[in-house]
Amino acid sequence: MIVIWAVAIAAVIGAGVQMLAFRQATLGREALAKVEARWAARAGLEETIAVLEYHTEKPEADDARQIFRDLEAVADGEVATGTWSIRHSEDGFEKKGPQDESSKINVNTISKTQLSQLSGMSLDVADAIVDFRDVDNSPAMMGAESEFYKNRGLTYGPRNADFRSVAELELVLGAFPQNVRGEDANLNGRLDPNENDRSESEPADDGDGLLDAGWSGFVTARSHSLQMGASGSAKLYLKDASPEDIVERLTISPEQAALIKTWAAGANARMEQLVSGNLGDLSSQAQGQNARGGASGGGATGGGRSGRSSQGMGGQQQAPKSKIASLDQNQLRRFYQEATLDDPTKPAPGRVNVNTVLPSVMRILFVDDPISADAIMALRNSKPGGILALSDLLQSSRVSPDTLAKVGGILDTQSAVFTITSRGRSASTGLEVEITAVVDRSTLPVRILEYREQ
Ligand SMILES: [Ca+2]
Ligand SMILES: [Ca+2]
Ligand SMILES: [Ca+2]
Ligand SMILES: [Ca+2]
Incomplete structure (x- = not known):
């Protein structure tokens, strides 16, 4: 046994x-x-x-x-x-x-009207998205700032700064994961088996073989502009560039470069102004703004200096105006490919x-x-x-x-x-x-x- x-x-x-x-x-x-x-x-x-x-x-x-x-x-x-x-x-x-x-x-620049085009977007959520990213704490008409989050018993409020990811949209009052992700539950931009089996599994989907990625299919929080130019070198940052650099890199005249420099120094300078703007006008406008800014800062010498230089600029504009007034097609193209106003x-x-x-x-x-x-x-x-x-x-x-x-x-x-x-x-x-x-x-x-x- x-x-x-x-x-x-x-x-x-x-x-x-x-x-x-x-x-x-x-x-x-x-x-x-x-x-x-x-x-x-x-x-x-x-x-x-x-x-x-x-x-x-x-x-x-x-x-x-x-x-x-x-x-x-x-x-x-x-x-x-x-x-x-x-x-x-x-x-x-x-x-x-x-x-x-x-x-x-980019969800950090999208306007309310553009937001309202996204499927399932309501006016109050569009307002709340803008409130979430804007720096102030005063709600838009139908929006929501920190007070509203507190009243809902939430322990967080709006970031009041740029969204860092699309998933962060789900923190906005009234925005739900099904709005933000649609069928793309794991936000990988690919149709996974559970995202194409109807009600067999989470998330809910229509099983049609196509990925409905909700708002994530249209907006991003990641994009920013490329700092490298078409030549393979970093773009010329116009606010810091010397007139000599501008002449050399963009193949324009020293007179044009001087006007560009004055224009670019202005707080309101935008690249697209160059396509229709007269360089002389753009530069004078910028100078006017700078002079006003300088005057409010005080100092008689400052005022005198800008007075003299705008006079000089006026004289300069009169003679060769037609030649330096605007950029030709090739110069414009080089500007867009090699220069930037993005810090x-x-x-x-x-x-x-x-x-x-x-x-x-x-x-x-x-x-x-x-x-x-x-x-x-x-x-x-x-x-x-x-x-x-x-x-x-x-x-x-x-x-x-x-x-x-x-x-x-x-x-x-x-x-x-x-x-x-x-x-x-x-x-x-x-x-x-x-x-x-x-x-x-x-x-x-x-x-x-x-x-x-x-
Ligand atoms: Ca805000
Ligand atoms: Ca997926
Ligand atoms: Ca499913
Ligand atoms: Ca589908």
Whole structure:
């Protein structure tokens, strides 16, 4: 009896050890597969970053679209441990390559009228979004500032500064995750299985094979303008640049450079004023503002100095006015490609890249001026190399200098920030690991603003 029992116990122990060994082997295989998948995803990320760095250092001067074709070319790839795929969505459809954040409207500059175009947006929530980001604490008509949050028992109030992410919109009173994310519950810009199975799982979705990404499909908090010029060097910051630098970099006359310098020093200078403005007028206006500012600061000498110099400027304007009054097409283009009024030390919210903006986003951006939107999109689509500088928009007979001056401040021709969602797949088991990284190519080396794995 004892012997039989001993055999039975030994058999049970043996089976247990075997089971443990099997489980350990499975776990080992899974861990290995995860490492394989992660390396493949990382390889895709590295390839994409390499393309972004290359185009920042050696921009394609005659083709604004080449960078996007090159990004698409590395959207799929293979390493020894597995394969990767990088996708984003455009109006619900999955597209190759990373998400260009400048193809969306920056939530820190979007107007109330533009906000009201987003599906499910009510007037009070639009007001509350603007209240959340504006510095003051006085609510708009239907908006909400800190008092309202407190009354709702919330322990936080509005940031009263720029939104840092699209997900932060969910903190705004009345804005819910289903508004902000739509079907894209994990905000990765890709249609995951649980986002396309109707009510089988969270979130609720319509199972139509298209990703309805809610507001996140139209707005971003990440975009800002690229500080690198088309020549591959950092853009000339006009407020700090010397007249000599301006002459050399932009190939204009010293007289023009002097006027530019005075204009750029003004608090209200905007790039788009150059397309229709007379340099002499722009410079005198800026000087008038500066003189007023100087006078309020006090000092008779200051007043006397600006009086003399504006007299000198007036005399200067009269003789060669026609030659220096405005910039020609080539000079304007160089201005847009090589100069900036955006302070490089304080990146402002980005403008929308006219080369990558979706028609649906353009409709929201130009809600007040659909005719200009159509003209701009038609011109863009007619150019295989895209729009190289905003002044090129004047090539459309339907875009006047006045129109460009009006819309110039909301458009751009380049993109700095991209969201790369790279899905790696293990060669041995097919297990997948996804990496999402938000990267900024405005300075080299490319900076990673956010990194997450799932
Ligand atoms: Ca506020
Ligand atoms: Ca998703
Ligand atoms: Ca679902
Ligand atoms: Ca759907």
